[in-house]
Amino acid sequence: MRNQPIPTALLEFIKANDEKAIQDFCASLHPASVGDVLGALSSQELWHVLTLLEPRLRAEIFGALDQSLQIEMAETLRRQDLAQIVNHMSADERVDLLKRLPEDKQEALLPALAQAEREDIRRLSSYAEETAGAVMTSDYATLSPDQTVSEALSKLRREAPDKETIYYSYVLDSDRKLVGLVSLRDLILARPDKRIDELMHRDIIYAFVTDDQEDAARKIAKYDLIALPVVNSSKALVGIITHDDAIDIINQEHTEDMEKFMAITGSHETGTYLKTSSWGHFKNRCVWLVALAALGLVSGYIVQNYEGLLIQFAVLATFMPMLADTGGNSGSQSATLVVRALAVREISTGDILKVLWKEFKVAVPLAVMLGVLAFGRVLFFAEGSSRPEGQSLSTIGLAIAAALGLQVLTATMIGALLPLAAAKLKFDPAVVASPALTTIVDITGLFIFFTTATLILGI
Amino acid sequence: MRNQPIPTALLEFIKANDEKAIQDFCASLHPASVGDVLGALSSQELWHVLTLLEPRLRAEIFGALDQSLQIEMAETLRRQDLAQIVNHMSADERVDLLKRLPEDKQEALLPALAQAEREDIRRLSSYAEETAGAVMTSDYATLSPDQTVSEALSKLRREAPDKETIYYSYVLDSDRKLVGLVSLRDLILARPDKRIDELMHRDIIYAFVTDDQEDAARKIAKYDLIALPVVNSSKALVGIITHDDAIDIINQEHTEDMEKFMAITGSHETGTYLKTSSWGHFKNRCVWLVALAALGLVSGYIVQNYEGLLIQFAVLATFMPMLADTGGNSGSQSATLVVRALAVREISTGDILKVLWKEFKVAVPLAVMLGVLAFGRVLFFAEGSSRPEGQSLSTIGLAIAAALGLQVLTATMIGALLPLAAAKLKFDPAVVASPALTTIVDITGLFIFFTTATLILGI
Numbered sequence: 073m074r075n076q077p078i079p080t081a082l083l084e085f086i087k088a089n090d091e092k093a094i095q096d097f098c099a100s101l102h103p104a105s106v107g108d109v110l111g112a113l114s115s116q117e118l119w120h121v122l123t124l125l126e127p128r129l130r131a132e133i134f135g136a137l138d139q140s141l142q143i144e145m146a147e148t149l150r151r152q153d154l155a156q157i158v159n160h161m162s163a164d165e166r167v168d169l170l171k172r173l174p175e176d177k178q179e180a181l182l183p184a185l186a187q188a189e190r191e192d193i194r195r196l197s198s199y200a201e202e203t204a205g206a207v208m209t210s211d212y213a214t215l216s217p218d219q220t221v222s223e224a225l226s227k228l229r230r231e232a233p234d235k236e237t238i239y240y241s242y243v244l245d246s247d248r249k250l251v252g253l254v255s256l257r258d259l260i261l262a263r264p265d266k267r268i269d270e271l272m273h274r275d276i277i278y279a280f281v282t283d284d285q286e287d288a289a290r291k292i293a294k295y296d297l298i299a300l301p302v303v304n305s306s307k308a309l310v311g312i313i314t315h316d317d318a319i320d321i322i323n324q325e326h327t328e329d330m331e332k333f334m335a336i337t338g339s340h341e342t343g344t345y346l347k348t349s350s351w352g353h354f355k356n357r358c359v360w361l362v363a364l365a366a367l368g369l370v371s372g373y374i375v376q377n378y379e380g381l382l383i384q385f386a387v388l389a390t391f392m393p394m395l396a397d398t399g400g401n402s403g404s405q406s407a408t409l410v411v412r413a414l415a416v417r418e419i420s421t422g423d424i425l426k427v428l429w430k431e432f433k434v435a436v437p438l439a440v441m442l443g444v445l446a447f448g449r450v451l452f453f454a455e456g457s458s459r460p461e462g463q464s465l466s467t468i469g470l471a472i473a474a475a476l477g478l479q480v481l482t483a484t485m486i487g488a489l490l491p492l493a494a495a496k497l498k499f500d501p502a503v504v505a506s507p508a509l510t511t512i513v514d515i516t517g518l519f520i521f522f523t524t525a526t527l528i529l530g531i
Numbered sequence: 532m533r534n535q536p537i538p539t540a541l542l543e544f545i546k547a548n549d550e551k552a553i554q555d556f557c558a559s560l561h562p563a564s565v566g567d568v569l570g571a572l573s574s575q576e577l578w579h580v581l582t583l584l585e586p587r588l589r590a591e592i593f594g595a596l597d598q599s600l601q602i603e604m605a606e607t608l609r610r611q612d613l614a615q616i617v618n619h620m621s622a623d624e625r626v627d628l629l630k631r632l633p634e635d636k637q638e639a640l641l642p643a644l645a646q647a648e649r650e651d652i653r654r655l656s657s658y659a660e661e662t663a664g665a666v667m668t669s670d671y672a673t674l675s676p677d678q679t680v681s682e683a684l685s686k687l688r689r690e691a692p693d694k695e696t697i698y699y700s701y702v703l704d705s706d707r708k709l710v711g712l713v714s715l716r717d718l719i720l721a722r723p724d725k726r727i728d729e730l731m732h733r734d735i736i737y738a739f740v741t742d743d744q745e746d747a748a749r750k751i752a753k754y755d756l757i758a759l760p761v762v763n764s765s766k767a768l769v770g771i772i773t774h775d776d777a778i779d780i781i782n783q784e785h786t787e788d789m790e791k792f793m794a795i796t797g798s799h800e801t802g803t804y805l806k807t808s809s810w811g812h813f814k815n816r817c818v819w820l821v822a823l824a825a826l827g828l829v830s831g832y833i834v835q836n837y838e839g840l841l842i843q844f845a846v847l848a849t850f851m852p853m854l855a856d857t858g859g860n861s862g863s864q865s866a867t868l869v870v871r872a873l874a875v876r877e878i879s880t881g882d883i884l885k886v887l888w889k890e891f892k893v894a895v896p897l898a899v900m901l902g903v904l905a906f907g908r909v910l911f912f913a914e915g916s917s918r919p920e921g922q923s924l925s926t927i928g929l930a931i932a933a934a935l936g937l938q939v940l941t942a943t944m945i946g947a948l949l950p951l952a953a954a955k956l957k958f959d960p961a962v963v964a965s966p967a968l969t970t971i972v973d974i975t976g977l978f979i980f981f982t983t984a985t986l987i988l989g990i
Binding site: 100101102104105225228229232238239256257260261274275277292293294295296297298314315316318319320322323326327329330331345346350353354357358360361362364365368369371372373375376379382383386389390391392393394395396397398400401402404405408409410411412413416418419423426427430433434437438441442445446449480507510511514518 | 559560561563564684687688691697698715716719720733734736751752753754755756757773774775777778779781782785786788789790804805809812813816817819820821823824827828830831832834835838841842845848849850851852853854855856857859860861863864867868869870871872875877878882885886889892893896897900901904905908939966969970973977
């Protein structure tokens, strides 16, 4: 039993050139663990270790390496060596790798692959990014309705090594239409002479090739599936998405949401923070920073317009940054909840009135509470600050309290509205969230602040 | 084949009181689908439907209902009825439900449960929240090393209905120590007379009961597991966490991260936005809003201190909100990336120097770029704004550019540093992120702005 890779053992075997020990080491551990250990080697050592392994294991471990390392190696390997690995990789990993290779390398590689693999790659890479079609694998197990349980079991035994999972088998009619599902659990519990169509579940949860990958992953999560079948428009089975892919998709979407939320552009891959170059990070961040900085100047102009008011009432200036921050914070809170509820499919754009009403009911007490606190703050602690003769502290307190309350109320509503509007317009809700929102409610907030102050203070 | 629940059919069966049709409907669909459909019924109708089903299916569908609905029903059902359901639920769902019931209800229920279930509940609920122990189930399949494959298969056939999964069986020695793993795939591929210890994988990925649930879930994701065994300190097997629980954990942690990130306190459950009362939302949001508003007043005092400067150089006021926003945005960007990299275990607190160096390399060009843009902006478009005699636009431009550059640089570094510091102090990194950070870099930013301006403008 072991929880951490033990790279030192392998390094010693390599040093001693003990081929048998290297082979045993790689065969005895989980491919992902071996991948971790090998990832620390030089590419030459890494390739030396891989050549010692039998082709299937070699491809499995290669597929478990970091994708950037896979690509680096693919670019230096001889074509035949690469082709052999690619031929033995699982269908979805193969397509993933090929899509990321330079085009000339792809072209060079395709003729060296077996006919079936070539067609499979063409088909799988034809689906749009982030669809169920683009992430599915074609290594699934199928049965026909008229097979018996014992026939099915022998078929699965024969095919097991090539299939991503044999725990679910999909039952297809003569047109390859998906008509049923049997689990391996069903099969080993059933009488050997029972027919598959007496046994199979007919209520199948599935996705279409064109469905969003995240919707597919959420189905796997909701229905606790080991794999989700993917069908084309005529309901023929064309692939499956497995439970481990679902976790990867959900992680990727989480990273994407968080980064978009904080105004970071780019590819949003998980686990690539340190690997991404400084220049890459720079590019991903600069666009929004500049755009928002430009938008931020609008707040400046508003402040400039009310210069005279600020000079008269220095106490207003004290509350200005707090007002902007509080608006940004309350807007970010509602935006976060709405973006998240949209992401987990709890709400849809049709729920807009329900959401706005809920946010209104939350925002009113928040606004009242913060307003009352601000009023108290002015009344009890702003005695000394400069103000024109004849203006009572309580009027000023009222003006600040009213402005803050209105700011919290509008910012909360805008925070809920923006992601819903973005979703309605088929943009990603996360992208209009926090930083953009903060800058927007800064502008509305300052406008509210100065308008309210002018009205209440009668200037 | 069907992708959406079809509640109308069921409603008609209920109206017609067609018990057979109701039973068939519930048995033919996935329990999660049935749960969706039943969730729309009144609790009386819902209970009527459940009573028509055989106990195991009833418990399975009950377990698929929304947790709030489960609790609502649990509080109204007769003790025997509830006990029967609870007895048939899977071990982890049962503990989850019981933990959320009021204590008197728990006490009342326990004596009505079978002895084995009672002990199981006591054991499972003794682990701290958010540990692997608290989310594991005790419904796992075990084998002993000296069994043959055919003996193992008959044992699994007998036990299958009570186990969460039979696709992985765990091999225990006489002390219940975990010594191996065989998959059902291995078993059906092996010769029937082969011994389990010749077949089993000895390199097992596992978690300890006290491990963080998220670490356990990340292991399931990394190693593509269907289930992860959980052991106690003496390496004895005490439970498993299944792949579907891993997705739930990852989703829950993500919701938690996003909400903490946006300064929302509370339980951070996924998919509960609409169900949470306005009062609940209010409570979750008000603490941080008030705390940050109080902190925001510090920025106000800084502004107030430099009132004189602002009156002389109105152009500075124009750039003030932009400076605060840009600092908040660049800090949020680095904080997001660091929080996410910590969450997916790409980096740890030990990588602090690597992270700071990376952020420094990203922040310098961002600072230079934004500084240059601000300088150009002042030079070309601020001709008309009021400034004292003898101060050239380019000096003012330089002051603003330098302040903005420094602000971006410090905010980016603070954004990276805060989550790492929080993680080091065993706080959740997400909690010090966006809103708190925005407010902090507002303060540092205004301080930088006025200090730089005073120095460069020589006042």
